Amino acid sequence: MRYATVVISPEGGGLQPADQALAGDPTVTRDAIHQINLLSDGSCVSLYSVRGNLEAVAEILDEQGDVIAHDVSGDHEGLAYIHFQPTETVRRLLSITQDNEIVLKTPIxxxxxxxxxxxxxxxxxxxQRVVDSIPDSLTLSLEGIGDYHPDSEQLFSVLTERQQEILEAAVEMGYYEVPRNATHEDIAGEVGVSAGTVGEHLRKVEGKVLSTLVQ
Incomplete structure (x- = not known):
């Protein structure tokens, strides 16, 4: 079994008008799409994890013509359920996965x-067939390809999204290299939290990972 990780970049900053509006608001962060389904009537439903000004998320979705209905829950971090009419590009992307023997890993x-x-x-x-079918209007870049090992994915999945974000930043910035190339303060500046929060999350990450490995 093989995997390929690709980045799909649309022109204009979003695959959907609603998605583009959320991406363009500095008070809102779209973290991930947990589910997205093409329905029999041609509309779509999706479940986003979002953070920041969740009242702004609801207001933005209220204003979008492609949004049929939505529900936003949470305080600073939460979920946004969106029922929408997809663009032709999004419809084609979802049809590609339905028409081929492929697994689309979530969250996206x-x-x-x-x-x-x-x-x-x-x-x-x-x-390869799926990648070749992606519309030419989208920019595609390959980030990784190889044998698929779900064990590492399962280990990562025991972490919360914020813990995953901080861990990824720590690894990319060299926190776990010898000697260390980054401090808690460096990581805090990258992810937008306090140094104390970074330290707390990394301790929890290390505890979860180690306890999973020795079970």
């Missing part, structure tokens, strides 16, 4: 640029 990472990071799981031929 949302990027600040408005694009998404997607991991496809299947055999090499099917992955």
């Amino acid at each position: 990472d949302c990027l600040e640029s408005g694009g998404v990071r997607v991991t496809l799981v299947g055999d090499d031929g099917t992955i």
Whole structure:
């Protein structure tokens, strides 16, 4: 079994008008899409994890013509359920996964640029066919490809989204290198929290990972 992780970048900063509006609001962060389904009537439903000004999320969705209905829950971090009419590009993307023997891993990472990071799981031929079917109007970049090992994914999944974000920043900035190339303060500046919060989350991450490994 193989996997390919690709970044799909639309022109204009979003695959949907609503998604573009959320991506363009500085008080709102789209973290991930946990589910997205194409319904028999041609509309779509999706479940986002969002953080920041959740009242602004609801107000933005109220104003979008492609949104049929929505529900936003949470305080500073929460979920947004969105029922919407997809653009032709989104409809084609979802049809590609339905028409091929491919697994679309969730959650799908949302990027600040408005694009998404997607991991496809299947055999090499099917992955290549899916990638070749992605509309030319989208920019596609390959981030990784290889044998799929779900154990590492399961280990990562025991962490909360905020813990995943801080861990990824710590690894990318060299916190776990010898000697260390980053401090809690450096990581805090990258993810927008306090140094104390970074330290607390990293201790929890290390505790969860180690306890999972020795079970």
